[in-house]
Amino acid sequence: MLNPHFITVSDCLRTQYALVRTRSVALSEPLSEEDCCVQSMPDASPIKWHLAHTTWFFETFILEKFESDFHAHDPAFRVLYNSYYNGVGDKHPRAQRGMLTRPSLAEVLAYRSNVDDRIQTLLSKHDLFSPHSTELAMLVELGMQHEQQHQELMMTDLKHLLSLNPLKPAYSAEPLQPALTPPAITWLEFDAGVVEIGHASDSFCFDNELPRHRQFLEKFSLASRLVTNGEYLEFVKAGGYKDPSLWLSEGWDWISTQHISHPTFWHPAQSAAPAEKPAGWLEFTLHGILPLDLHRPVTHISFFEAEAYARWVGARLPTESEWEHAAGTVEMIPGNLEPQLHPAPYDHHTALVDMFGVAWQWTSSSYAPYPGYVSAEGAIGEYNGKFMVNQYVLRGSSCATPTGHARVTYRNFFPSTARWQFTGIRLAK
Amino acid sequence: MLNPHFITVSDCLRTQYALVRTRSVALSEPLSEEDCCVQSMPDASPIKWHLAHTTWFFETFILEKFESDFHAHDPAFRVLYNSYYNGVGDKHPRAQRGMLTRPSLAEVLAYRSNVDDRIQTLLSKHDLFSPHSTELAMLVELGMQHEQQHQELMMTDLKHLLSLNPLKPAYSAEPLQPALTPPAITWLEFDAGVVEIGHASDSFCFDNELPRHRQFLEKFSLASRLVTNGEYLEFVKAGGYKDPSLWLSEGWDWISTQHISHPTFWHPAQSAAPAEKPAGWLEFTLHGILPLDLHRPVTHISFFEAEAYARWVGARLPTESEWEHAAGTVEMIPGNLEPQLHPAPYDHHTALVDMFGVAWQWTSSSYAPYPGYVSAEGAIGEYNGKFMVNQYVLRGSSCATPTGHARVTYRNFFPSTARWQFTGIRLAK
Amino acid sequence: MLNPHFITVSDCLRTQYALVRTRSVALSEPLSEEDCCVQSMPDASPIKWHLAHTTWFFETFILEKFESDFHAHDPAFRVLYNSYYNGVGDKHPRAQRGMLTRPSLAEVLAYRSNVDDRIQTLLSKHDLFSPHSTELAMLVELGMQHEQQHQELMMTDLKHLLSLNPLKPAYSAEPLQPALTPPAITWLEFDAGVVEIGHASDSFCFDNELPRHRQFLEKFSLASRLVTNGEYLEFVKAGGYKDPSLWLSEGWDWISTQHISHPTFWHPAQSAAPAEKPAGWLEFTLHGILPLDLHRPVTHISFFEAEAYARWVGARLPTESEWEHAAGTVEMIPGNLEPQLHPAPYDHHTALVDMFGVAWQWTSSSYAPYPGYVSAEGAIGEYNGKFMVNQYVLRGSSCATPTGHARVTYRNFFPSTARWQFTGIRLAK
Amino acid sequence: MLNPHFITVSDCLRTQYALVRTRSVALSEPLSEEDCCVQSMPDASPIKWHLAHTTWFFETFILEKFESDFHAHDPAFRVLYNSYYNGVGDKHPRAQRGMLTRPSLAEVLAYRSNVDDRIQTLLSKHDLFSPHSTELAMLVELGMQHEQQHQELMMTDLKHLLSLNPLKPAYSAEPLQPALTPPAITWLEFDAGVVEIGHASDSFCFDNELPRHRQFLEKFSLASRLVTNGEYLEFVKAGGYKDPSLWLSEGWDWISTQHISHPTFWHPAQSAAPAEKPAGWLEFTLHGILPLDLHRPVTHISFFEAEAYARWVGARLPTESEWEHAAGTVEMIPGNLEPQLHPAPYDHHTALVDMFGVAWQWTSSSYAPYPGYVSAEGAIGEYNGKFMVNQYVLRGSSCATPTGHARVTYRNFFPSTARWQFTGIRLAK
Structure with missing residues (x-):
C-alpha cells in the first residue's frame, strides 16, 4: 500500500509522525477533561478514547511486532482501546466508551508520550529500505492515516456532543465571516x-x-x-x-x-x-x-x-x-x-x-x-x-x-x- | 413495459388472467380460515390479505381508471388493502394486517369474484390495439405479474407461520423423495x-x-x-x-x-x-x-x-x-x-x-x-x-x-x- | 377453599359443570374461526386459546390426578395450553399464542368434549363426601371459577381485538338503549x-x-x-x-x-x-x-x-x-x-x-x-x-x-x- | 414539617447549613472532573449534577422567594438542574444529564459558593421566630435534608459508574478489615x-x-x-x-x-x-x-x-x-x-x-x-x-x-x- 521510496530518509517519516501525533493533542487542548470523556451516542467516541485508540494502534500493530523486548504500556489498554479488531482479542463495548473516566486524560497523554518515544526510537534504528523495514514504514504510514481519520472524527464527535448541550457552547471563539454569494450551478x-x-x-x-x-x-x-x-x-x-x-x-x-x-x-x-x-x-x-x-x-x-x-x-x-x-x-x-x-x-x-x-x-x-x-x-x-x-x-x-x-x-x-x-x-x- | 402485439386476441389475456387469479385461490384451498388470517411477523402478510391486496391492485389501478361508472366494491378496502402506495392515500399499518379477522375469508373471496367479473367484462369490451387499450393491457399484465409475486410470498409467509407452530404442521401431506447425489461444482x-x-x-x-x-x-x-x-x-x-x-x-x-x-x-x-x-x-x-x-x-x-x-x-x-x-x-x-x-x-x-x-x-x-x-x-x-x-x-x-x-x-x-x-x-x- | 357440604349430590356439581362449560362455547358462537384465533396483544389471548386452556386446567389438575388410566388427550397440548404454571413444565410463549392456527377450532372443541365426558364420568363415580372426593369437588369448583374468569377475559380480549379493526365490527347486533340520567353522587x-x-x-x-x-x-x-x-x-x-x-x-x-x-x-x-x-x-x-x-x-x-x-x-x-x-x-x-x-x-x-x-x-x-x-x-x-x-x-x-x-x-x-x-x-x- | 423552636439561634442553622454543604463538596474531592461528569445509566446522575441540583433547590425554593432583589445566578441553570419539578418549568431530560460537560465543575462550584453566601446572608438577616421566617427555616431544613439524600445518591451513583469500568477503580485506597463472624439470627x-x-x-x-x-x-x-x-x-x-x-x-x-x-x-x-x-x-x-x-x-x-x-x-x-x-x-x-x-x-x-x-x-x-x-x-x-x-x-x-x-x-x-x-x-x- 505504501511505496517507501518517497521517504528519502527515516527523518522524514519521523517528522511526519511527530506532526500528526502532535495535531491530535492540539485539537483537544481547548477542551476540559469532561469534554474529552463523555460519549454522546454509540456511533461517536470520546476525545480521550480517540487519543488512546490511535496510540493503541501504533502499539499493537507496530511496537508489538518490531520491538524485540516489547511489553505493553498497560495490558488493560489492549482491551480498553481496541475498537473493532476481533483478531486482537476482546474489546471494551463500543457503547460503553464514555464510562471510562479512568484512565484519566493525563494517563492517556502519558500513554501517547510513551508510545511516541518508542516509535521514534524504532524508526531511528531502522534502515527503512530493508524489506522488514519497508513493512515498518508502511505500517507507520497506515497508523498516521488512521490517526488523521480519527482527527476528523474528533471534530465531528465533539460537535455532536456540544450540540446536545442546551448552552450550545463554542469550540472556537473566533468569529466566522459570511460567505460570498455563490455562482449558479453549471x-x-x-x-x-x-x-x-x-x-x-x-x-x-x-x-x-x-x-x-x-x-x-x-x-x-x-x-x-x-x-x-x-x-x-x-x-x-x-x-x-x-x-x-x-x-x-x-x-x-x-x-x-x-x-x-x-x-x-x-x-x-x-x-x-x-x-x-x-x-x-x-x-x-x-x-x-x-x-x-x-x-x-x-x-x-x-x-x-x-x-x-x-x-x-x-x-x-x-x-x-x-x-x-x-x-x-x-x-x-x-x-x-x-x-x-x-x-x-x-x-x-x-x-x-x-x-x-x-x-x-x-x-x-x-x-x-x-x-x-x-x-x-x-x-x-x-x-x-x-x-x-x-x-x-x-x-x-x-x-x-x-x-x-x-x-x-x-x-x-x-x-x-x-x-x-x-x-x-x-x-x- | 409490455408489447401488446404478442396478445393476439383479448381472449388470450382473459384466459391468462383467469388462470393467474384462480391459482391464488387454489393455493389457499388446503388452509383453514385461521391459517389464512394470522400474520407471523411484520415482514410477512396473512394469506387472506394477499388475496385481497392483489384484488385491490386490479380495482385501484384498472377498474377505477377504465370503468366509466366505477364504484368501489367496498370503500373501506381502499385503505385496508393498500400495501405501500402513498399516492393512493391512507394505508392500514403493515404490522396490523393480522388483526383483520373481518372482512371474513368468504367476503374476500366475494371481492375477488366481483373484481374478476368486472375485469373480464372490461377486457371483452376493449379492442386491445387501440392506444388507450394498450395501457389497459399493460396494466392487466402488470397486475398478473404482481399477483404472481404475491403467490410466491403466500407460500413463504405461510411457511414462516407454520414453522412457529410447535406442532410443525405440513401444508402438503405428499411425501418427498430424497434427492440424488449432486455432481461436484465446476x-x-x-x-x-x-x-x-x-x-x-x-x-x-x-x-x-x-x-x-x-x-x-x-x-x-x-x-x-x-x-x-x-x-x-x-x-x-x-x-x-x-x-x-x-x-x-x-x-x-x-x-x-x-x-x-x-x-x-x-x-x-x-x-x-x-x-x-x-x-x-x-x-x-x-x-x-x-x-x-x-x-x-x-x-x-x-x-x-x-x-x-x-x-x-x-x-x-x-x-x-x-x-x-x-x-x-x-x-x-x-x-x-x-x-x-x-x-x-x-x-x-x-x-x-x-x-x-x-x-x-x-x-x-x-x-x-x-x-x-x-x-x-x-x-x-x-x-x-x-x-x-x-x-x-x-x-x-x-x-x-x-x-x-x-x-x-x-x-x-x-x-x-x-x-x-x-x-x-x-x-x- | 371449598366446603363440599353445600354440594348435596354430585348431580349438582355435574350440572354446574355443564352449565359453565357450555357458556364458554356459547360465547364463541357468534364468531368465526379467524375471530377465535388472532391475538391482539401479548396481554390478551385468542378465544380459541381460552377454550383450550380452561380445558387443559381440568385435564391437568383433575383428570391426571383422579383417572386411574389417565392418558393425555394430546401430549402436545400440555405445553401449548399451559398458561403460566412452571410446576407443570414447559409453556408455549405467551406472545405467540396467536400463531397457533393449528390445532383448529374444531379440534379444540373436540378436546373440550372429550375432557367434559371424562370429568362427568369421574364425578358420577365418586362419593363426593369421602376425603379424596372432597379434593376432587374442590378442584372442580376451582376449575369452574377459573373458567368463569376466562369467560370475562374472552369478552375483553375480543373487544380489544375488534377495536383494532378499522371496520369496528360489532359482536352483537342488538341495539343499546340510552341510559337514564344518573342521580348526583352522595x-x-x-x-x-x-x-x-x-x-x-x-x-x-x-x-x-x-x-x-x-x-x-x-x-x-x-x-x-x-x-x-x-x-x-x-x-x-x-x-x-x-x-x-x-x-x-x-x-x-x-x-x-x-x-x-x-x-x-x-x-x-x-x-x-x-x-x-x-x-x-x-x-x-x-x-x-x-x-x-x-x-x-x-x-x-x-x-x-x-x-x-x-x-x-x-x-x-x-x-x-x-x-x-x-x-x-x-x-x-x-x-x-x-x-x-x-x-x-x-x-x-x-x-x-x-x-x-x-x-x-x-x-x-x-x-x-x-x-x-x-x-x-x-x-x-x-x-x-x-x-x-x-x-x-x-x-x-x-x-x-x-x-x-x-x-x-x-x-x-x-x-x-x-x-x-x-x-x-x-x-x- | 419542622418545628423551628429547636433552632435556638439562627447561628445554629447557619452552622448546620455550612456543614451539610461542605460535605457534598468533600465527597467529590477524591474525584476528577471526568468522574464527576459521566452518567452511568438514566437512573443515576453525575456527581457534578448532584452538586448543582442541590444548589438549584436552595436558589429556587428559598432565594427566589426570600431575596427582595433576586436574580438567578444563571438563568439557564433553572432548566439544567431542575430534576422533576414540573411546577418550576422545563427540565433538561434526565437521561441527558451526562452530556453536560459545560458548565464545568469549577463553574458549578462557583454556583455553590454564590448560593451559599446568599443563603448565609439571608439567614443572618432574619429573626427566625417571625411567621415568615419560620417558613424560611423550614425550607432551609428541607434543603439540607434534600442535600443529604443526594449525598447518599452521590456515593451509590458513583459506585455504579466505577463498577462499569473494567479497571474496577477504588474510590478510597483505605484497606477494609474482615468482619467478625456474626451471631445466629434470633x-x-x-x-x-x-x-x-x-x-x-x-x-x-x-x-x-x-x-x-x-x-x-x-x-x-x-x-x-x-x-x-x-x-x-x-x-x-x-x-x-x-x-x-x-x-x-x-x-x-x-x-x-x-x-x-x-x-x-x-x-x-x-x-x-x-x-x-x-x-x-x-x-x-x-x-x-x-x-x-x-x-x-x-x-x-x-x-x-x-x-x-x-x-x-x-x-x-x-x-x-x-x-x-x-x-x-x-x-x-x-x-x-x-x-x-x-x-x-x-x-x-x-x-x-x-x-x-x-x-x-x-x-x-x-x-x-x-x-x-x-x-x-x-x-x-x-x-x-x-x-x-x-x-x-x-x-x-x-x-x-x-x-x-x-x-x-x-x-x-x-x-x-x-x-x-x-x-x-x-x-x-
Whole structure:
C-alpha cells in the first residue's frame, strides 16, 4: 500500500509522525477533561478514547511486532482501546466508551508520550529500505492515516456532543465571516466509455481503493459546486420533508419515526433579532450557534435527505465512479490548505469547485469491494473490508479532513442515516 | 413495459388472467380460515390479505381508471388493502394486517369474484390495439405479474407461520423423495469486456430491469450449481457461525445478538431414529418436518450467511451483472416447469444448472437504479424505485416462483437479514 | 377453599359443570374461526386459546390426578395450553399464542368434549363426601371459577381485538338503549375502627382472599355510585391529560410517551351527525361503535387515569379494605343478574349502587398477600400468589363477570396501565 | 414539617447549613472532573449534577422567594438542574444529564459558593421566630435534608459508574478489615394490636411520614440482624436463581431476560489466589474489588431477590408498619455514627441490630400515601407524593446515609428491580 521510496530518509517519516501525533493533542487542548470523556451516542467516541485508540494502534500493530523486548504500556489498554479488531482479542463495548473516566486524560497523554518515544526510537534504528523495514514504514504510514481519520472524527464527535448541550457552547471563539454569494450551478458533461477506477500510483492508499479496474460509464453531467443552505432551505420550505413521493421508502419511515423535518444542526430562530432575519434559522457550529448562512454549502445531511433533495430538483446523486472519473479528468480548484471548523466554499464561476476540503459528497453507490479486492492478512485486514454492506460511499473530503489526507480515489462510507459528519450534496444528471 | 402485439386476441389475456387469479385461490384451498388470517411477523402478510391486496391492485389501478361508472366494491378496502402506495392515500399499518379477522375469508373471496367479473367484462369490451387499450393491457399484465409475486410470498409467509407452530404442521401431506447425489461444482469462465445488461425484448419486464445499458465486467467464473445442505453443514460444523473473521461486521453483530447458529428452518435432531441419522438435523418444510436432505440446495439463507459461507470456501458471491451475463451466454438446463413446495435440484454434470426454479441466488450487488432509470408516473411508480436502498439483489427464481414468471433480467431484492424466502447460494470467483 | 357440604349430590356439581362449560362455547358462537384465533396483544389471548386452556386446567389438575388410566388427550397440548404454571413444565410463549392456527377450532372443541365426558364420568363415580372426593369437588369448583374468569377475559380480549379493526365490527347486533340520567353522587360515611377483612364463610373463595384478618380503618366516605362518561369527559375537556400536577410521575411519563389523551375506546366524532352531537365522541363497544353515552359509567380506565381523575375532583380512590368494609356493611342494590356486553348502571338515588355487575373499581391498594397468607402446594399454588407485585387491586365485578362469580371479598388485580378490562372509578374521601 | 423552636439561634442553622454543604463538596474531592461528569445509566446522575441540583433547590425554593432583589445566578441553570419539578418549568431530560460537560465543575462550584453566601446572608438577616421566617427555616431544613439524600445518591451513583469500568477503580485506597463472624439470627416477637405509625414529634420529617395514624398489626416476629453474604451465597449455590417457584412471576421474567444469577456487584473469582478462596467470589466496593466477605450483610439486592431469598428460607419480608413498630418498641444498638463506604455490621448477640447505618431493608409494603396524607402546595408538593406507585418501601438507613439523616419513621422507596443502592434483607415471620 505504501511505496517507501518517497521517504528519502527515516527523518522524514519521523517528522511526519511527530506532526500528526502532535495535531491530535492540539485539537483537544481547548477542551476540559469532561469534554474529552463523555460519549454522546454509540456511533461517536470520546476525545480521550480517540487519543488512546490511535496510540493503541501504533502499539499493537507496530511496537508489538518490531520491538524485540516489547511489553505493553498497560495490558488493560489492549482491551480498553481496541475498537473493532476481533483478531486482537476482546474489546471494551463500543457503547460503553464514555464510562471510562479512568484512565484519566493525563494517563492517556502519558500513554501517547510513551508510545511516541518508542516509535521514534524504532524508526531511528531502522534502515527503512530493508524489506522488514519497508513493512515498518508502511505500517507507520497506515497508523498516521488512521490517526488523521480519527482527527476528523474528533471534530465531528465533539460537535455532536456540544450540540446536545442546551448552552450550545463554542469550540472556537473566533468569529466566522459570511460567505460570498455563490455562482449558479453549471453542469460539466462527460462522455460514455470505459474508464479506470481505483488508486494507480505507488503512493499511499487504503486497501478499499484497490485494485484499479475498468468500468463502463454512460454519459453523465456533474454539478460544478455543492448545494447551499439557501437552496436546501427552499426544499424545506416547499414541504420536502412532508411529501413521501420524494423519499426512498426506508427514508420516509425514518424521518417519520424520528420526527425529522430539517438538517440535524438547524434550529428555527425564535427571536426577531436582525442577525437571524435572513433565514429564520440558526445553525449550531463549532463556532457556536450562528444565523444560518444561506451561501455556505449545506452539511450534516443524511444519504436519505441528499437523495430526496436531488429528486426534488430533478437531478440525482452521482455514482462514485462518475465522481472519481470527473475529479480525475477536469480542472479542479485547489481546496482549503488547512482544515476549518466550518465549511468555507470557494468563489469560482467555472470548473469543478469544492471537490475537497468543504463537505463529503454522498454518492448513490453502495460501499462494496472492487473486482479483485483482497483484504490484508490478519487483524489489519479488518480495517475496511468487513464494513462493506448497507453503507453508502462519500467522495472528496470535508473542512475537518486533515491536510494531505484526501485524494481522488478515497472512499469514505457511512450508513444512510448518518448526519453528524460534514456531509453535503453534489448533484449529477 | 409490455408489447401488446404478442396478445393476439383479448381472449388470450382473459384466459391468462383467469388462470393467474384462480391459482391464488387454489393455493389457499388446503388452509383453514385461521391459517389464512394470522400474520407471523411484520415482514410477512396473512394469506387472506394477499388475496385481497392483489384484488385491490386490479380495482385501484384498472377498474377505477377504465370503468366509466366505477364504484368501489367496498370503500373501506381502499385503505385496508393498500400495501405501500402513498399516492393512493391512507394505508392500514403493515404490522396490523393480522388483526383483520373481518372482512371474513368468504367476503374476500366475494371481492375477488366481483373484481374478476368486472375485469373480464372490461377486457371483452376493449379492442386491445387501440392506444388507450394498450395501457389497459399493460396494466392487466402488470397486475398478473404482481399477483404472481404475491403467490410466491403466500407460500413463504405461510411457511414462516407454520414453522412457529410447535406442532410443525405440513401444508402438503405428499411425501418427498430424497434427492440424488449432486455432481461436484465446476467453474464456468467468462472473459472481461463490455456487456449489455437489462431487459432487451418487447416482452413484459418490471421497470427496474430497464434501461438496457452497458457495463464492463472483469474476467470471472461462476459455479455450475448451487451450494447443498451437505456443503453448508460442513460450514456449520467447522464453527463458521463462531468465527468473526468470516463475517461482515454488521452480520456478526446480527448473528450474535439474535443467537443465530444455523439456517432458520433447521433443527438439531433430538432422537436417534435412523431416518435422522445422516445429518443429525431436521428441516421444517411445507411437507412437514423432515430429516435434512444433504443433497438438496441449502435455502432460507440470509445475505450475511451466503457471504460468510462464500468467504469460508475461498469464493465470493457474483455481482448481478455477472449472473445475468452468464445466464444469457451459456447453455442452461431448463428449470422446473411447475412450482414446487421444496427445492428440487437437477442432476446434470455440465452446464449451469438450477439458475431458475430452485432457489433465489444472492448477489453481492446492492439494489440500485440502472443508469437512466425512470420510474413510472403516479402511484404505479412506487412499485419498485422507492425500495432501492439497503437491500441486495437476488437473481434467478425459486421453487415457489410461478411458471413463466422468471427471466434472465429479473431483479428480486431483500434486506441482508431476510431468511424466510427460498434463498440460496451460487458461488463466483 | 371449598366446603363440599353445600354440594348435596354430585348431580349438582355435574350440572354446574355443564352449565359453565357450555357458556364458554356459547360465547364463541357468534364468531368465526379467524375471530377465535388472532391475538391482539401479548396481554390478551385468542378465544380459541381460552377454550383450550380452561380445558387443559381440568385435564391437568383433575383428570391426571383422579383417572386411574389417565392418558393425555394430546401430549402436545400440555405445553401449548399451559398458561403460566412452571410446576407443570414447559409453556408455549405467551406472545405467540396467536400463531397457533393449528390445532383448529374444531379440534379444540373436540378436546373440550372429550375432557367434559371424562370429568362427568369421574364425578358420577365418586362419593363426593369421602376425603379424596372432597379434593376432587374442590378442584372442580376451582376449575369452574377459573373458567368463569376466562369467560370475562374472552369478552375483553375480543373487544380489544375488534377495536383494532378499522371496520369496528360489532359482536352483537342488538341495539343499546340510552341510559337514564344518573342521580348526583352522595357520600356514605364510615367510622374508624378495627374491621375484619377477607373471606369468612365456608363457601368457595380464592386463596388470595384468605386468611380473614383484622385491619384498622380511619374514618372514610365512599361515593354512592360510579363516575360517568359525562363526568369523565369534563376532566378531558378541562385539560386533565395535559396537567402533570394531576398525575403520578410514572403515569405522566406513560401518557406522554404513549400519546394518551382520553379513554382507550373513545374516538372523537368526525361527522356532524345529530346522533353524535351530545358528546362529540364515539365509543367502541361490543355492540359496535356508538355515540358516547354520557350517563353510563366510564370504563376501560387505567389505574393512572382513575387516580388522576380522583385528584382532579378533590377525592381519592378507596383502599380495598375500605371498599370491602363498606360493601359488607351497608345496603346494596343487587346488581345485574346476567352479564351484559356493555355497562348498564342502576337508577337508584340512595344506597351504594353498582358495586357489582357494572365495572371493576380500582382501589389504591397494591396487590399483596394478607397477613398469614399461604399459597397452595404444587402448581396450583401458582394461581395467585406469584402475581403479588406491581399490580393494583380492583373490587366488585363488571358487566362481563359471569353470574355468581362475584363476591364482597373478591380481589381482582391488574397493572396500573391496563385499559382493556371493564374498569371504572368509585371515589372515596 | 419542622418545628423551628429547636433552632435556638439562627447561628445554629447557619452552622448546620455550612456543614451539610461542605460535605457534598468533600465527597467529590477524591474525584476528577471526568468522574464527576459521566452518567452511568438514566437512573443515576453525575456527581457534578448532584452538586448543582442541590444548589438549584436552595436558589429556587428559598432565594427566589426570600431575596427582595433576586436574580438567578444563571438563568439557564433553572432548566439544567431542575430534576422533576414540573411546577418550576422545563427540565433538561434526565437521561441527558451526562452530556453536560459545560458548565464545568469549577463553574458549578462557583454556583455553590454564590448560593451559599446568599443563603448565609439571608439567614443572618432574619429573626427566625417571625411567621415568615419560620417558613424560611423550614425550607432551609428541607434543603439540607434534600442535600443529604443526594449525598447518599452521590456515593451509590458513583459506585455504579466505577463498577462499569473494567479497571474496577477504588474510590478510597483505605484497606477494609474482615468482619467478625456474626451471631445466629434470633427472632423478636411482637403481639397483635392497634399501633400508631408515622412521625409524631415536632422535629423534621418528610411529608410522606405523615399523618401519624393507627394500624392493626397481627402477631409477628422480626429477625435480630440482616442476612449476610455467606447466607445469601447458600441461596445462590442451592440454585435459587434457577427455581421459578421461589420467585414472583415478574421477578422471574426479569432475572431470565436480564440473565441475572447473583447480586449485581459480585463477580466469580477467576484466580486461585488464597485471598479469594473463602468464597470463590469477589465483590466490587468503593474500596475497589475485594474477596467477598461472607460475614458482612448482603447489599445491592433488588426487592425481587430479597423476596425470593425470604421464601427460600421459609420466612418473608416485614411490612413497613411491622418494621417501624418493632424499631420503636425494643432496644436497638446505636448504629454507625459516621457514614461508611461499605456496610459494617455490629457484633451483638441480642437485640435488634443494624436497623440503621448498614443497609436499607426492603419491606413488602408498596409505597402509598398514609390515610389523610396531603402533599404541600406548589412545586415543593412534588417532592414525594407523585412517586407513590409501583415502588416498594425500604426502612432504616445504609452505610452511605449521612449522620443524623435517619429516623424510625423514615420511608425510602425504590422500584422492585433497583440494585445499585445499599439495599439488604431483614427477615420477618
